Amino acid sequence: MKGILLVNLGSPDSPNPKDVKKYLGEFLMDERVIDVPLWARNLLVKGIILNTRPKASAAAYKKIWWDEGSPLIVISERLKAKVQNQVTFPVALAMRYGSMTIKKGFQELVDKGVDEVLLIPLYPQFAMATTETILVLAEEVRKSHFPNLEVTDLPAFYNKPKYIEVLSNSIRHHLQGKTFDHLLFSYHGVPERHIRKSDVTKSHCKIDGSCCKTPSKAHEFCYRHQCFEVTRLVAEKLNLQEGTYSTSFQSRLGFDPWLQPYTDRTIERLGKEGVKNMAIVTPAFVSDCLETLEEIAMEGQEIFHEMGGSEFTTIPCLNDDDAWVNLLAEWINEWAMSETILSE
Known part of the structure; x- marks a missing residue:
C-alpha cells in the first residue's frame, strides 16, 4: 500500500525560551546546518548560541505565534488535510526538527498498512541544510526502524x-x-x-x-x-x-x-x-x-x-493555496501510477 509523507523544517513546541532552546539545539547541532567539526559545533552552539540566543528567538516567535500554535505547523497541517482530500493514499506530516519527528510520520503510515512511501521535502530548491538533511535522516530512520519500507523522494521542483x-x-x-x-x-x-x-x-x-x-x-x-x-x-x-x-x-x-x-x-x-x-x-x-x-x-x-x-x-508563501494543493496531488498521482515524477 502506498502512502505520502510531507516533511517541513519544524518549530518549537511553544514560544517559551525553554522550548525554543531545545529546538535550536537540535537544529543547530545538525552537521548539515552548521557544517564544522563536532568540537567546534559544540563550542559554538552549546557554549555560545544556546546561552545567548533563545531569549531573543523566543521573543520573535511570540510576535508571530497564532492561537492555534506555530504558524509553520498549522499551515503544514492545513496543507496535509487538503492534500489528503485530493488523493486516495494515507498522508502524514513530519518535521525535520522538533517533536513531530520523521520516525513518527513513518510509524503513522505503517500503522495504516503502508509499505511504500513517497517522501516530499517541502522545499522547491535542493540544499544541504534542507532537502539533504531530511533525506539522510529519513534513510537512517528507515534502516533502523522500518527496514521493509520502500521510500521514494520527490526531487527538487524549483524549475518545473x-x-x-x-x-x-x-x-x-x-x-x-x-x-x-x-x-x-x-x-x-x-x-x-x-x-x-x-x-x-x-x-x-x-x-x-x-x-x-x-x-x-x-x-x-x-x-x-x-x-x-x-x-x-x-x-x-x-x-x-x-x-x-x-x-x-x-x-x-x-x-x-x-x-x-x-x-x-x-x-x-x-x-x-x-x-x-x-x-x-x-x-x-x-x-x-x-x-x-x-x-x-x-x-x-x-x-x-x-x-x-x-x-x-x-507576498505570502503558497501555504495551503488550492492550486498548490492540486499540483502536489497531481505529482502524487503520477508517482502512484508509476509514471515519471515531475514530468512537468
Missing part, C-alpha cells in the same frame, strides 16, 4: 513549469491592484561553502557571477543556481522589466561569507535609492514561518520605512 505557473499566479494575485517599484525575491541564505560542498563536479561552483548561468551537472544540487533560476523563470512568466526585480538572501549566521546580496542590506539600499513601493516574496519556503512573518514582514518593513520607503507588500 507547473510549479512556476502556480508560484507566478500566486504573486500576481497578491499584487493585484497594488503599485510597486521593485519586487524582491528573498531566499533563505546558506554559507558559500555549502554551495561548493554540494558541487558534484568539484570544480564548477565558483560563486563568481557566471557559474550559475553556465550549464553544468552541478546545478542539480546547487542551491544558489536554483534560487536565481526561480527568479528568472517567474520574472519571465510575469513579464517583469529588467531593473524592477532582484534576488537576495536572508537569515545569515556567524562571520563566514554567506550567499549575497543580503536581504536586509538590499531593502536598505532600495529605500536609500528612492524606491517608495516595494514587494517581497520568499520562494525558498512553501509555508510562512518565523523567517517570513517576523524577519521579512516585520523587520524588513521597519528597515524599509526607516530608509524612506512607503508601501511594503509581503
Whole structure:
C-alpha cells in the first residue's frame, strides 16, 4: 500500500525560551546546518548560541505565534488535510526538527498498512541544510526502524513549469491592484561553502557571477543556481522589466561569507535609492514561518520605512493555496501510477 509523507523544517513546541532552546539545539547541532567539526559545533552552539540566543528567538516567535500554535505547523497541517482530500493514499506530516519527528510520520503510515512511501521535502530548491538533511535522516530512520519500507523522494521542483505557473499566479494575485517599484525575491541564505560542498563536479561552483548561468551537472544540487533560476523563470512568466526585480538572501549566521546580496542590506539600499513601493516574496519556503512573518514582514518593513520607503507588500508563501494543493496531488498521482515524477 502506498502512502505520502510531507516533511517541513519544524518549530518549537511553544514560544517559551525553554522550548525554543531545545529546538535550536537540535537544529543547530545538525552537521548539515552548521557544517564544522563536532568540537567546534559544540563550542559554538552549546557554549555560545544556546546561552545567548533563545531569549531573543523566543521573543520573535511570540510576535508571530497564532492561537492555534506555530504558524509553520498549522499551515503544514492545513496543507496535509487538503492534500489528503485530493488523493486516495494515507498522508502524514513530519518535521525535520522538533517533536513531530520523521520516525513518527513513518510509524503513522505503517500503522495504516503502508509499505511504500513517497517522501516530499517541502522545499522547491535542493540544499544541504534542507532537502539533504531530511533525506539522510529519513534513510537512517528507515534502516533502523522500518527496514521493509520502500521510500521514494520527490526531487527538487524549483524549475518545473507547473510549479512556476502556480508560484507566478500566486504573486500576481497578491499584487493585484497594488503599485510597486521593485519586487524582491528573498531566499533563505546558506554559507558559500555549502554551495561548493554540494558541487558534484568539484570544480564548477565558483560563486563568481557566471557559474550559475553556465550549464553544468552541478546545478542539480546547487542551491544558489536554483534560487536565481526561480527568479528568472517567474520574472519571465510575469513579464517583469529588467531593473524592477532582484534576488537576495536572508537569515545569515556567524562571520563566514554567506550567499549575497543580503536581504536586509538590499531593502536598505532600495529605500536609500528612492524606491517608495516595494514587494517581497520568499520562494525558498512553501509555508510562512518565523523567517517570513517576523524577519521579512516585520523587520524588513521597519528597515524599509526607516530608509524612506512607503508601501511594503509581503507576498505570502503558497501555504495551503488550492492550486498548490492540486499540483502536489497531481505529482502524487503520477508517482502512484508509476509514471515519471515531475514530468512537468
